[in-house]
Amino acid sequence: MSLAHANSNNNTTDSNQINDINDHNDILYKYKQSVQKRLDSGDLLISKLIHENTLLKQQLDNKQQEIDILQDKIVKLDEICQNLNRGNLKCKEDIEIIKDFFEHLCKVRVHEYNEDDQGLWFDISQECGVIANNDTLIMDYKLGFIKSSAKKNEKDEQPSNNTEVIYIPLLKQRSLKELKLLQELLPTYMFDTLSFPLKSLYQFFNKLNKSLNKKKK
Incomplete structure (x- = not known):
């Protein structure tokens, strides 16, 4: 190489x-x-x-x-x-x-109250004076306070809201003897359902109280 x-x-x-x-x-x-x-x-x-x-x-x-x-x-x-x-x-x-x-x-007792769509409702017992043998007589009823829209007056442009009172007698709790005594004391319309304006409530209580406590003839 x-x-x-x-x-x-x-x-x-x-x-x-x-x-x-x-x-x-x-x-x-x-x-x-x-x-x-x-x-x-x-x-x-x-x-x-x-x-x-x-x-x-x-x-x-x-x-x-x-x-x-x-x-x-x-x-x-x-x-x-x-x-x-x-x-x-x-x-x-x-x-x-x-x-x-x-x-x-x-001598007025409010037992209970409740509220619904219509208004307030009160269950009430009202006692009258002694009738006999130291017994007392009691009237049971329900009061409802209902707010309703009143029709507007000719002078008013807007309707006003009024409260209407509904009175409902509750008689089932009373005996026949008690009912008979109540009939002797109370006017007939007190055993029917009533309605009146709130401003007349005092007049209603006054009438009911006088009737329950009046002396029998």
Whole structure:
């Protein structure tokens, strides 16, 4: 083999080795770039997660503050409700005292009352004087206070709201003897359902009281 041919082979070998080294370096460089890119992406993802976590924590803190404020309001409202309940109980006690006092003075007892779409209804017992053997006579009836829209007068442009009183005698609780005595004391119309304006209520009570307490002939 000639010297020139040998040198040519050596040059080719060196060139191939250099190319292999360059290829290896290129692969290593690309690998490093890929790793660095992944690291950068990971850092970016971590930064995003930290930022989102910070925002969520801030939102959670804000929600907790709102919950604390609402809990304080609930406590205050609960105290108000308790005070109102105590006040309502006191009012009921006062009403019962007034009812007892009213019954003692006027011999009129309101047993119960309720409200419906028409108005207020009261179940009432009214006592008359002693009739015989220390017995007392009682007239039971129901009074309803009904709000009705009256027809407008010629002079009035707008209709006015009037309250109408409904009187309903309750006779089923009385014995035949008691009913007979009541018939002797009360006018006939007191055994029928009546209606009259609120302004005549005093006149009604006055008439009923006088009739129940008049002396039998």
